[in-house]
Amino acid sequence: MMAINIQDSTLLPLQEKIVHKNTTARAIELVILSLLVSLLVFRVLSFKDQDHHLPWLLALLCESWFTFNWILVMSTKWNQCSTKAYPERLLNRISESEFPAVDVFVTTADAILEPSIITMNTVLSLLAVDYPANKLALYLSDDGCSPLTYYSLVETTKFAKVWVPFCKKYNVKVRAPFRYFTPETTPLEDDSLEFQQEWKKMKNEYGDLYKKIELAAQRPIPCDRNSDFADFCDVHRSDHPTIIKIISENKEGNPSDLPHVIYVSREKSSKHQHHYKAGAMNVLTRVSGIMTNAPLMLNLDCDMYMNNPQVFLHAMCMVFGFKNEEECGFVQFPQAFYNGLKDDPFGNQLANLYYLALGICGIQGTFYGGTNCFHKRKVIYGSSPYDTIKSDIENEDLRKIFGKSIKLQESAAQILSRSNVKIESQKRPSSFVEEAIRVASCKYEYGTAWGTQIGWMYGSATEDILTGLTIHGKGWKSVMCTPEPPPFLGCAPSSYPSANVQQRRWATGLLEILFTNKNPLLLTIKGNLWFRQALAYIWLSTWAIRSIPELCYAILPSYCIITGSHFLPKINEPMFVILGCLFVIYNLYVLWEFRRLNLSFRMWWNLQRMGRVTSMTAYLFACLSVIFKILGLSNVVFEVTQKEESNDDDDSGRFTYDTSPMIVPGVAILLVSLTALVSGMSRLGEVGFGEMFCSVLVTLCFSEYLKGLFGKGKYRIPSSTIWKAGGVALFFVQLCRRLP
C-alpha cells in the first residue's frame, strides 16, 4: 500500500498549465475591432465630401495606427494561460542533494541612487532562501565601484551568519530585515520565550548593521593602502581596474552554512563601452562561469528582495517539471513593488498589463523582465532546443565564441555538453580570482560573441526584452510562475520625474530593438520565433511610436476649433454613432478589466490619463532619442532610477516637477487645448460638439499639469518650462490661423 502511494506521488506533475477562459472578453474585443474597422471605412468613404481634407486625413492615419495596435493587443490576449508549481511534490521526485547549483546575481550601479542598505537587504534575503547553501553562490556586481558597497557587503555577510540560522530555525516568512523589523512588529505573546529573546537580539544586531552602513555613507571611507580597501584608493567609478573579492566561502560544502559571497566590480575605462547592465551581467556570467559554473542563474536588481523563501523550489518545479526541454528556456517571476503608491498616480506599476501577460504565456511564453528570472546557463550560452548534445565542440569555435580564457572555454564546453544536474558545484572560488579578473576586463569581449550571440544582448537600453527575444528566437519557450506570497518585491519610482525618466528609457530601449538584427519579424522569418509572439514583441517595441498618433490626435480637436474645421462627424451622422459606441464600449471594457482585477475606479482613471500623458511626453522623447541614435548624433544612456526604502510622506502621490524638457510638449498641448476651449466657447454655434468634447477630455488628461501651472515650490512646473511650452503653443496657434 505504502509503495503504491509513493509511486503515485512521483507520478504527479510538478507543474500544471491553467487555461483562463476569456470568451466574453474576446467577444467585446471583436466588437471593438469591427467598430474600428467601420470607422476607417467611413473615413475613407466620406473623405471627398470634406471641406477640410487635412484634419480628416490625419485622423484617418491616427485611427489606422490605433486599429493596428488593437489587433496586436487582441492577438496577444487571445489565449490566456498561467502555470502553477507544486513544490511540495518536488522532494518525492528528486532528493535535495540532486538539486542543481544556482549562481545568484545582484546588480547595483550607484550607492547613492541605490542606497546600500536596500541592496544589502536583498542580499540578506537571498542568503536565507530555502535551498541548500552549498549549491548557491551570490555575486554582487557593483558598477559604481564604491568602497561603501564593498564595506556594506562585508558587514552584511557577518550579520548573515546569525540572521540566516535565525530565519531557518523559526521559518521566518519575510527574510529581508528591513521589512521584517518594521516599527509596528513585535513578537507575539504566545511565541516562545527563546524566540522572543532571539528576536530582540536579532533586531538589535540589524540595528547595528544599519547604523554602520549609514555612518559609512555619511563619511567617505578613508583611503588606506594597507587595508582591505586599498583597491578602492584613487579609483574613479568610470575608470578603474577590476576588483573581485571573495567575502565568504563555503569551503566545506556544508548545506547549512552560508553560500559563497563574492563582490565584483568590473574594469571600466573611458576608452571602452561598458554596455550598462547588459555588460555587467555578461561579466557576472563569465566570472561565475570560472568560479562556480552553476547550470542555473538567478538575476535580480538590487532592490528586488526575496519575499517567499520557497521561490527556488517553485523554480525547480519548472526546471524539472516539463518532459520536453524546449518548454522552459527561462523561468520568470513577476515584478511586484512594496512601495507602490495607492492607485498608481504616475501610471508606472504595470498592474493593467495583467491580461496581456497571461496572453503572452499562452503563446510562446512570458517576456524576460530583467529581474526575478532563472536562466539556464546553456540557453544564455546560445544553445537552441534543437541542438543535439554536443560532446566535441572545436576548441577554435569555443575561443571565437567565449573568448581567450581556456578555463572559461572548458567550463562552457562542460555546460554545453552535459545534462544540467551532473555538474559538480565548485567549493573554492577563491582559487580562480586571477582568471576571473582576466575575463572581467574591458577588452575581453572584443572579437567574441558576447552581447551579440551569447549572454545578455547589447544594443538596447531594455537589454532584458532583447535578451528574452533572442532566446525565443531560438525556439525556446518560457514560463511565468506566480506563487503566493509574491516571491520578489522591489521599488517602483516614487516621484513623477523619475517615473517619467524610466518610461522614456523603456520606450527608447524597446524601439531600439526594431533596428537591431533581432527585429521580431526577422526572427520569425529566419529564426524560430512564433508569429504571434513576434506580434506581441512588436506591440511592445512600438510604445514610443505611439507618441506620434497620440500627439496628433490630441491636437486635432484644438486645431479644428481654432480653424473652424472638423475631424469628427456631426451628431446626426451615422459615423457619429460608431464613434460614440467605440468610446463608450472601449472605456467600459477597460473599466471592467480593472474591476475583475480588483483595481479601483481611481486607478482606472489614473492609468487612462497617464497613458495619454506619458505617450506625449516620455515616449515622444524616446522616439527622438532613437532617431538621434540612428543618425549617429547621440548615444542612449541608462539612467538608473532612484530607490527609496519607503515613502510614508502624505504627499507622496503628488506631482513634482524638475526642469526636464520632457514635459514641455505636454504643457504645450494643455495650453493649446485651453486656448481652443476659450475660443470655442465664444463661437459655440460654429464649432463641432465632438471637437469641444475631445478638447475637454484632453484638458482633463492633463489636469495634473494644470494644477502644476499654479502650484507652489516643487509642485509648480518651473517657469522656464512654462515659457518654452507657451512659445510652442503660441507658434502652433498662429500656424493654425495662417494655414489656408
Ligand SMILES: O=c1ccn([C@@H]2O[C@H](COP(=O)(O)OP(=O)(O)O[C@H]3O[C@H](CO)[C@@H](O)[C@H](O)[C@H]3O)[C@@H](O)[C@H]2O)c(=O)[nH]1
Ligand atoms: O550601468 C548600469 C545600469 C544599471 N544597472 C542595474 O540595473 C538594474 C536596473 O536598473 P533600474 O534603474 O532599477 O531600472 P528599472 O527600470 O527599474 O529596471 C527594469 O528595466 C531595466 C531595463 O531598462 C532592466 O534592466 C531591469 O532589470 C528592470 O527591472 C539595477 O539593479 C541597476 O543597478 C547596472 O548594473 N549597471
Ligand SMILES: [Mn+2]
Ligand atoms: Mn528598478
